[in-house]
Amino acid sequence: MKKVVLVFLFAVMTVGGVFAQQGASSVGLSVGYALDTDNTTVGIDYRYNVSDDVRIAPSLTHLMKHGGLSAWALDFNAHYVVKLDPSFGFYPLGGVSLSFWEAGRDWDATRLGVNIGLGGEVYASRDLTVGLEMKYNLIQDFDQAMAAVRIAYNF
Secondary structure (H helix, E strand, O other): OHHHHHHHHHHHHHHHHHHOOOOOEEEEEEEEEEOOOOEEEEEEEEEEEOOOOEEEEEEEEEEEEEOOEEEEEEEEEEEEOEEEEOOEEEEEEEEEEEEEEEOOOOOEEEEEEEEEEEEEEEEOOOOEEEEEEEEEEEEOOOOEEEEEEEEEEEO
């Protein structure tokens, strides 16, 4: 599992270096909660603006162990950004998720799923964004709603 995480982080950094000249990007950290399994979540993401309204958003999230259950989730989402004014915007999101679930030594599962959701963000400064995101993961055996607060550096 550690190899998967390292490969993902390397890929995100490589993609960021390639696309940084083509459009605005951000790297963010998030803290949240998985409502159905009661897991606290921590995550990292990269967002690249394909156009003024559309961006791609790969992310890696860890669901901290609770009740013997933990997971890693690799998400690849797309956002349609609607800016209500220069300091606030919101976005519907959709995408795919690959999650790796663990519940003890003798049980684990890998699941492919779909994400749908909505987020909002405040552009605190040219370099800093703070946001809230709610999404629902449609995953076999592990469907759940998730909420997260995100802070990001824009470049």
